[in-house]
Amino acid sequence: MNRSELVYEISKRTATTPNDVNGVLDALGDLMRECAADGSKLQIAGLLTLERVERAARTGRNPRTGEAIEIPAQPLVKLTPGSTLKAAAKGER
Structure with missing residues (x-):
């Protein structure tokens, strides 16, 4: 939709x-x-929760060369489904 x-x-x-x-x-x-x-949290009860989280720095690999590269830490937005949304996905009403 x-x-x-x-x-x-x-x-x-x-x-x-x-x-x-x-x-x-x-x-x-x-x-x-x-x-x-x-960085504040938005929660719509039963539907979803939105929050900013920090992804830690990590070591990755270049797929072409196999060389190790450092991937810096970065902020992300995390959406978590609420109970009514989870129930709807299972086919429950």
Whole structure:
């Protein structure tokens, strides 16, 4: 499902305008980016948790030459599914 399909489905299910839904999705995206940037945790109970984590520095291998290379530490965004999302993936309602 792409964004326009998502906007249509949400507006249909909530009896709101697509413009209102777009505004909410934009605001949610802004909040997610802010949380990822400042390292705070965003949790939507039962649905998902978003948090910034640090990947440790490690040694890797160049696939062509087999030479060892150092991969620096870097921040990542981790999305963890909540209980209702996990249940939906199992086919439960």
